[in-house]
Amino acid sequence: MHKFILKRLLMMVPVMLGVMFIIFTLNYITPGDPVRQLLGERTTQEDIDRVTRELGLDRPFAVQFGNYVRNAFRLDFGRSFVSRQPVFTEIASRFPTTMRLAIMGVIVSVLIGVPLGIISATKQYSIFDNTATVVGLLGVSIPNFALGLILVLAFSVRFRIFPPSGFSRPIEWVLPAITIGMSSAAIVMRMTRSSMLEVIRQDYIRTARAKGQKESKVIFRHALKNALIPVITVVGLQFGFLLGGAILTESIFAIPGLGRFMVDSIRQFDYPMVQGGVLFIAITFSFVNLFVDILYAFVDPRIRSQYK
């Protein structure tokens, strides 16, 4: 297992280099001049040239990229063009918030999606199953910003239970977590349902029932454990999407996370911030994938044996 983890960690290095190269190239070829954006339309050509030199943007692509990679290995990702603060500090101040939001989104999606999926599968074509299907469809279809605003209008403005914005106190986590977790919950539910349906038709489930085991034991001990692999994959992927895709939820609830910050950075051509942000998200995504792979081993002994 240790060997497997070490191998995976080493494999992340070329992946990260690839990510750096792609995002650096994209920034380089995107139309628009970061210096003009930074200085505004009233600036002079002399100032544009001076700031271009100061930011090192006059150097050839290979030199710029080489410097960036060398510095990145020393955890120096440069300074933001806009705030002039170190990229690492800027990201570090927002990343925990984004992580917390993504983790809570995943918790909500698992807490809602897995039980509903199990019940839907065990009571296939019942009223409950059909209702859950409709709710699941709604969950996937309602855009985050609409659900967020509806929740705020209902629970903040009308009933005054939860605050309409913020993310520092536990009470402030509830509405954003539901908003961001709902669409994932629907996907997790559908995956749990189909995976469970496949498993409960297997011979060993019939055998378990024939042995006279309790239905709950059959479902949770025999069926669920075997149905979990695809669910874990989906949850892992959802977590990755939530890391970078929480922009609307962050906007509605004024959460100072990485998603919206990245959008602003892209708009302002703040290259160092965009590169640093994408790299952080990519690294986190890779770690989540690794964690998911390790989790497979715990759930399924057959996979564990392959890791050796």
Added chain:
Amino acid sequence: MKKSIAKIASLLLAGVLVLGACSNNNNNDDTLVVIMPSIPAGLDPVAQNLQPASQVMVQIYETLVRQVGRDMVMSPGLATSWEFENPQTLHMELRQGVEFHNGETMTAHDVKFSLDRAINSPNVGFLFEMISEVVVNGDHSVTLLLEFPFAPILSHLAHPGASIISQSAFNSHANPDDYALSPVGTGPFMFVDHIASDRIELTVFENYWGASPNVDNITFRQIPEATSRLIEIQTGNAHIAYGISATDIASARTDDRVNLIQDPNLSLTYLGFNTQMPPFDDVRVRQAIAHALDLESIVEAVWLGIGSPALGPIADTVPGANRNLVPYEFNPQRALELLAEAGHPNGFSATLWTNTGNAQRADIVEIVQNQLRAVNIDVTVELIEFTTFTERMDTADEHQMYVLAWGTVTGDPDYGLYSLFHTSGFGPPGNRMFWSNPDVDRLLDEGRTETDWNRRVQIYAEAQEIIHANVPWISVWQGEDVSVTASGVTGFEHFPAGHHNLWTVSIGN
């Protein structure tokens, strides 16, 4: 089993309700909470020229002179008096006994240091390019030597870019960029904390030389979503919210928990013509287009009633704006006649540019395209990334019509007219119409050097008449600031340039 589930559920519900009860009105009684669409990344006066930074900086810093009230009346700031020795030499006496937030006394050296930084800044330097040197005369007096006579110098010195900072506080940072997050000024509030993309906290400066503010602390919070900003006020979590959207105005107007405040500002959105590119080199063509556009309907459709159709080349909130200009009547028939006179009885084709990332401008170009079709002008719309858009208009070779905006932030007509309509302003300074008129050049030069305000008003009135008659651009929309305050909040007023003073605000009960 069922009982324990019920127990857990009721405990959870109770917990949520208790937490919920704590959720509202959580602010200290003496903290004014202001909601903004975005908070600045830093507070160095010369490191940017952006509205959100100015909105926070005016509470922390002061300038040598300040503009007060909706009429932007010039008043003493850190300078108590000033005198022009000649049109290019301005003496200023500084206020004595003014302390910086770090306890040091402000001197003329701090003033020179701050203004030198502003002059050399690529972000705000263009506002101070006329200052050739700042000379220190003892601890409390400075002399500004100007490269050329420049009457509106005081309004430029009132710009937040000319804020006076503590030289020693700035120099205490090994990396100058770090000053932006530990600003030290002389204003009524001092900086406490900055949480990126979330909030900026200020507290009252006890040794402030002027009248104490009515609140002890200010928290600026960032809420990007417009409806969420209004909701913060409605739910009692904040006191003032800037940037209310048109779609929320009706809701704010009927809600007695909030006061809606709408005031015209100094911005103007316009449709410009490249006057060196046929057929727009013919004034009759430009006048025809002015008659073909129904500005009322454009403003109503695009801004849903916020602001109003603009009239002259500068916003009518700018002191010295000529309010007697006669608007071009919406008259497609007259437009067709003018086009025929200009040799285009069957119309022509043209391009209309604006920048991406601005929904309003994208809407305007689409409506203009439709309205001009009625007078046989076939318009091709192009949305171009902003920096490429302005760069491609640095010369007169390519563009034909374009939509852009201008804010006369200094509140002086010179700033709204000179670089935009003077021949010397061709290209990047702002005259992207490449329009030249000797009479306007002469008047704008005269307006810069004339120190008598009443005479300047006459000069600018005449210049605006000539510009209006020649239509190098069509003024489309006069902008408006829309904010809400919680009921009980008093003393808040919009400053036309957008950086509203908060030290007169009381939050009541």
